Amino acid sequence: xxxxxxxxxxxxxxxxxxxQAHFPATVAHEVAHSIVYRRFGLKSVRPHGPEWRxxxxxxxxxxxxxxxxxxxxxxxxxYLYRCACQEHRLGPRRHSLxxxxxxxxxxxxxxxxLSFLDRFEWRKQ
Numbered sequence: 001x002x003x004x005x006x007x008x009x010x011x012x013x014x015x016x017x018x019x020q021a022h023f024p025a026t027v028a029h030e031v032a033h034s035i036v037y038r039r040f041g042l043k044s045v046r047p048h049g050p051e052w053r054x055x056x057x058x059x060x061x062x063x064x065x066x067x068x069x070x071x072x073x074x075x076x077x078x079y080l081y082r083c084a085c086q087e088h089r090l091g092p093r094r095h096s097l098x099x100x101x102x103x104x105x106x107x108x109x110x111x112x113x114l115s116f117l118d119r120f121e122w123r124k125q
Contacts, residue, residue: 006034011071018069028061078121081114083107088114089121 008030014022032055036045045051053063079095081088085107090098097103098116105114 006037008034013071014067014069017071021067021069025061025064026067028056028059029064032056032059032061075122078123080117080119080121081105082117083110083114084112085110087117090114 010026010030014026032052033047035055036051040051048063048065056063077092077095078089079092081090081098083106086109088105088107090105094103094105095116098105098114106112107114
């Protein structure tokens, strides 16, 4: 769910590289998530738990979680922070928590709080 709207997301590269391996199984995979979340709620079940596996079987697909298609990988941002003694690189989740003000991070070496440098780098996952 994003802003109260359900969104099914697909990796375009996977379909581009090997359509036969991903259609319709990957579509069924995502639709199964939608069915489970509508039936049980977002927080009451594990993403690939028994409920999801049962829906996949009902849809006529094996409950596979991974695929074998080699992909180049996604890029993610690494956010640059500074303390009194060094530069720190934080991932998107920790950066978001800092920006919301719900968490504070201090350097384990000097103990000073981290401050955002208003810069980021791209990291390939």
